[in-house]
Structure formats: C-alpha cells, structure tokens
Amino acid sequence: MRTSQALRHLIGPIELLHEQAGPGLLRLTRLGIVALWIGKLLLDPLWRLAEIPRELISPVGLLALLPATAVDQLLTPSCLTAFLVLTLFVLILCLTNRAFHLTSTVAAILLTIYSSLIRSFGPAVHTDIVPLLAVSVLAGFAWADYFQVKFGGGKPSQSKTWSSFPLVTIVTILCLSYTLVGLNRMLSGGIHVFTGDTMEVWAVDASLRGYYFNTNIGWHVPEWPLVTLMLRLGLPFITLFEMTALLCLVSSHYRWIFIPTMLSFHLLSLVFMNIFFFDDMFLYLLLIDWSRRYPILSAR
Amino acid sequence: MSKAARTPLRLHPAIAVTAICFCIALLIWKLSFADPHPIPFSITGQACLLIALLLAFRYWPPMIRWVTRMPIAHRVIFALLIGGMIAGHFTLNTRKYFPLVAWEIFPVAREEDPVLCREMIATTASGKNVRLLVEQLIPSIVQFDLPANPDATERLIRVLAKIYNQKHADDPVQQVDLMVMAVKLHPSTNESRTQPSCELLKHYDISSAR
Numbered sequence: 001m002r003t004s005q006a007l008r009h010l011i012g013p014i015e016l017l018h019e020q021a022g023p024g025l026l027r028l029t030r031l032g033i034v035a036l037w038i039g040k041l042l043l044d045p046l047w048r049l050a051e052i053p054r055e056l057i058s059p060v061g062l063l064a065l066l067p068a069t070a071v072d073q074l075l076t077p078s079c080l081t082a083f084l085v086l087t088l089f090v091l092i093l094c095l096t097n098r099a100f101h102l103t104s105t106v107a108a109i110l111l112t113i114y115s116s117l118i119r120s121f122g123p124a125v126h127t128d129i130v131p132l133l134a135v136s137v138l139a140g141f142a143w144a145d146y147f148q149v150k151f152g153g154g155k156p157s158q159s160k161t162w163s164s165f166p167l168v169t170i171v172t173i174l175c176l177s178y179t180l181v182g183l184n185r186m187l188s189g190g191i192h193v194f195t196g197d198t199m200e201v202w203a204v205d206a207s208l209r210g211y212y213f214n215t216n217i218g219w220h221v222p223e224w225p226l227v228t229l230m231l232r233l234g235l236p237f238i239t240l241f242e243m244t245a246l247l248c249l250v251s252s253h254y255r256w257i258f259i260p261t262m263l264s265f266h267l268l269s270l271v272f273m274n275i276f277f278f279d280d281m282f283l284y285l286l287l288i289d290w291s292r293r294y295p296i297l298s299a300r
Numbered sequence: 301m302s303k304a305a306r307t308p309l310r311l312h313p314a315i316a317v318t319a320i321c322f323c324i325a326l327l328i329w330k331l332s333f334a335d336p337h338p339i340p341f342s343i344t345g346q347a348c349l350l351i352a353l354l355l356a357f358r359y360w361p362p363m364i365r366w367v368t369r370m371p372i373a374h375r376v377i378f379a380l381l382i383g384g385m386i387a388g389h390f391t392l393n394t395r396k397y398f399p400l401v402a403w404e405i406f407p408v409a410r411e412e413d414p415v416l417c418r419e420m421i422a423t424t425a426s427g428k429n430v431r432l433l434v435e436q437l438i439p440s441i442v443q444f445d446l447p448a449n450p451d452a453t454e455r456l457i458r459v460l461a462k463i464y465n466q467k468h469a470d471d472p473v474q475q476v477d478l479m480v481m482a483v484k485l486h487p488s489t490n491e492s493r494t495q496p497s498c499e500l501l502k503h504y505d506i507s508s509a510r
Contacts, residue, residue, distance in 0.1 A: 016362040048438045048463065053455040056447055061398030116398055121434075122444040124394040124401060132399050137381055144373035152371055165374050168366065169381060176382065179353065180346075180389045180403035187345040192409035197485050201410040204483045208417035208496065210433040211443060219415075219496055222485045235406070246353055250360070 012253035018167040021291040022299035026163040027097070029170070029286065030104075033134050034094045036282055037111060040128070041091070046084045046114075047077040052121055060124050061116040074117070087114060101146045104139035111135055128279045130177055134170045141166040161299045167286065168249070174283050175245040178262075182242030194239075199231040206273035218272040231272070238265050248287055255287050320351060343390065350386065414482040418446050418501065420457055422464065422473040432460040432476065453478065454504060461506045474507040 018025070059071055066074075073079060087110040093103040115132050119125065145162060185193055192198070200221050207218025221227050241261055247254045263281060270276045291298040357363050370378065388400025395401075420432040434444040437460050447453050457476050465472040481496040 014362075016366055019362065019366060044440050045438075046440050049440055051459045051463065052438065053452055053459065055449070055452050056456065058395075060395045064396065112399060118440045118442065119395070119398065121441050124398055125442045126401070126403065126405060127442055129399050129401065133381070133385065136399075137377075140377040140381060141374060144371070144377045147373045148371045152373060161369070162371075162374065164366070165370060165378065169378055172382060173385060176385060177403055179350070180386075181405045183346040183349055184342075184389075184402070184404050184407050187342040187349075188404070189406070189408050190342075192411075193406065196409050196411050197413065198406065198408075198410050200485050201412060201415055202406055204415040204485070205410075205417065208415065208419070208481050208483065209443075210419075210431065210435065212433075212435045212439055214431075214433065214436070219483045222483070222487075243349075246357070249357075250362070 010253070012251060014250050015252070015289075016168065017171055017249050017252075017255075017287070017289050018164050018291060020298045020300060021164040021167050022297055023163045025291050025297040026167060028290075028297070029167060030097070030100070030138055031095065032282070032285065033131060033138065034091050034107070036131060036279065037107075037135070038088060038091050040279075041084060041088050041114075044084070044118075046117075047080045049117065049121070050075050050077045050080055057120050059116070060119045062113055063116045063120055083110075083114070087111065101139065101142035104135065104142055108132075108135045108139045126177070126181075127275075127277055130174050130283060131279045133173050134283065137166050137169045137173065141169070163299060170283070171249060171286050172246070174280065174286070175248050177280075178242040178245035182239045182245070185239055186243065194232070194236045199235055200228055203231065203272045206275060209274070211274040213270060213274045213276050215271055215274055218274065221272060227272075234265070234268075238262075252289065259284055259287055317351060317355070320347075343392075347390070413486060414484040414497075417481050419479050419481050419498075420446075420460065420476050421479055422461060422476045422506075424468070424471045425474055426471050428471065430464070430473070432457070432464060432473075434460065437463045450502070453502075457504050458506065472507075474505070476504045476506060478502045478504070 054072065054075070057071070057075070059066070063071060074083065087107070090103060090107045090110055094100065094107050096103075111132055115128065141162075144165075148162075189198075203218040203221045207216065207221075221231065238261070241258060244254075245258065248258055263284065266277050266281055367375065367378075384400045388397050389402050391397055391400070392402045394404070422430050422432050424430060434456075435441055447456065457478070461473040461476060478501045479498045480501055481498045483496045
C-alpha cells in the first residue's frame, strides 16, 4: 500500500498540459512566437546572401519549385532587403491581432520561404523548424476558429475554450520533434552510436567547423577523459529523454526533469559543438502549465 | 425469426494498426529500391514505436476528452499538422519537403580518426591572422559546407574577404590560406595536442585581385 502511494506520489498528477488554457495565454503565445521571429529577422543581414556565388545554391523546399530565374531575381540585395522588410511588416501586423488568420497565414508562407532560403546554401539544419511550424499552427487554428464561428454554428463565446487547441498542438510538435530524433538515432544509428567515438567525432568536427558561435573548445574533448566520459554516457541518457519527450504533455513531474536535462544538453551543445538551439529553448516556456498557476490565463 | 439487433460499425484499433503497418510496409518496399536505400528494419522499428506511442495517447481519457471537445475544423488542422510532420520524417529527406523534414541529429556512428576540416585563415595588412567563417560573415546561413570545386572555393574566399574588409577597412585582409586541420582522437603519447595539425592546401592573394 505504501509502495503504491509512494509510486503515485513520484509519478505525480497525470493531466493534459494546457487543457484549461484561455485566450490570455494564447495571446501571449502568439506575441512571444511572433516577437521571436521579429527579433531573429532584425538581427539578420539577409541581403549579404546575394554575394555568395550562385553555383553554391541548392534550393530547399518551396524554393526548389520556383524557376531558376525567379530564384536568381530573389537573390539580389534589393530583392532580399525588400523581402526582409515585407516579412517584418507582416509579422508586425500579426501583433495587432486583426484578421490574424490572414496575416499569420501570409507570415507562415513568408517565413517558410525565408527558412528555405537560408538553408539553400548548406545542410538543412533543424534550428528554428519548430518555431516555424508553430506559426503554421497559429495560422491553421485561426482559420479553424474563423470557419467554426462563421459556418460551423460555433458561438464566439465558445472560442474561449478553443485556446488550448493550438497550444497543445505546438507542444506536441515540439515534443514529437525530439521523439523522432531519438527514435531515429536509436534505430538508424544502432548501438554503435552509443559505444564508439561518435560523440568525440561530432564535437571535434563541429568545433573545427566553427559556425556563428565559436567557442573553440570542442576539439580539445579527446584530451579530457572526464568530458569524453560525460559525452558518451550523456548520449544514451539524452536519447531516452528525447524518445519519451511526449510524456511532457501529460506529466508535470516528468516536465520538471525534462526541462533542466534538455536545457543542460543544449547548453553543452553550445559549449562543445557551437550549436545553439535558442528557438527551441524559448518554446520550453510552453512546457509550463501557466493556466493552472495563474487563473487569469485559464478559460474558466 | 427475429432480426438480430444491429450494432454500429466500429473500426477495431487492431485493424487500424494493421492498415497503418501495411502502408508503412509498402512505403518501405518502395524506398528499398531508392539509392541510397534505407534500412527497412530501422524504419519499421521507428514506425512501430511511434504507433505504440500514438496509440497510448489515443486511448488516454484526457486526450479523448480534449479531442472530442474539438470542432471538426480544428480536428482537421490538428491531424494535418501532426500527420504532415510524421509523414515528413518518413520521407527520409531533409530538403525536398521542408519544413516537413526527416528529424536526424547525430543519427549515425562516426569513427573517423583523425577528424579533418578545411578552414580559411586570412592574414590582414597588420599581419594578424583571422579565421573567415561563412556563418559569422553571413549570419543568415546557419551551417555551411565548403565546396569541393576549387573555382567556387576561390570565388567564395574573395566574397568573404570583401565582406570582412567592409567591416575592417583599417586592417583589410590581404591573403587567405586554405588549410586542412586535423585532430587525432587517439594520438600517440609523444604527439603535441596544443593545436590541431594543419596543412596548406592553397594560398590566395586577395590584395592583387582588386
């Protein structure tokens, strides 16, 4: 009896995250995600892409569907600047919350083109894909709200309880991205990913390459046996957390272990591999059930 | 003879799982002919684990409550987004269907020793050595692989030197050395580890090309 009680206490409450979220939390989420993108774009001198030799471009996603001449025209300093300004303008319109279904849809399309563009000169890395999908989620559910109120017989007052739908979907996408990464590593990479020199090779390789954040530390990893041991032991541990990330949707106790563990992993990736998943870390704010803590953010 | 009471037609979960597995098997079969072909086992394994996870959520009462509360339009959007993300992962492609991509981070074992990397080391007018990094000079690009083609590499180096010089007009880059850096994971005991070993691949004179 005591064991089961202790176990129950350890597992904690099993409740769906954001189930009680209200419009206040949804508005804050919209504001946060749109502001994140505005901040990213303001820091990006996109027009410099025009300088890169054309033979180095390998269009990604939507860009691959465009004719080569259209891509060439887009890759001029004036066009890139105009594109950046237009995207910023649409994102600022999103902040006004007027006709959000329209503005967010245009923003999602422009940001998808932007993200395809910056990946067309190198590997299609995974940074900022989840925030990009989050904008699509906000746009998609804004359309669903619009149709439901207009044609589906739903009343605007009901839409209060609909605020949890986009929030749960964004958290599901965030967690699912981790789950898919973990499953892929476990089953495609096999046991050798965890037993050999894999982590040292990734750390040294990423450190030598540089990237935007260049700590210049990772290539020393083979000299430090304790760090090597930490990386080797850490990978299976992190993979386990990645594979089970969907539990964040249901368990608050799991979330309080997941958040510090994965934040440490992302910070260590920055130190040893120069890779910084700032955007995903920003979305961790959605792993906190704000509406249960602050009734003002709840639908009830 | 009385007519048997009709029960509503319901799709048994096991049938749904079988149908999904069958579709996945078809996909694996098709992909197995692609070049380079994926290992069917790894895909099947991922699919099965994912199905198990999703089924657990499918029958979890709070999730049922949440989904049944959703109007139809919202359900469609939810299914499209989550379904698209999963389908994107199983295309095994990170570029073509962006942002519905295959999620792979450290997906394979790497055993190379030494680890090699090409770097562009510039020398400025004052004799200072600086590293030209595409990701720092053109920060839109998150990650960049140096091209294998020597002509493209030369054009890129000149572009990077130009961007650097725009920011540092008082101490411009005059020459760039393309080097290959090597770090041994298991060096012999008498080998120095203070710096990666490097070898000059090509020297580019930037000042003469103006």
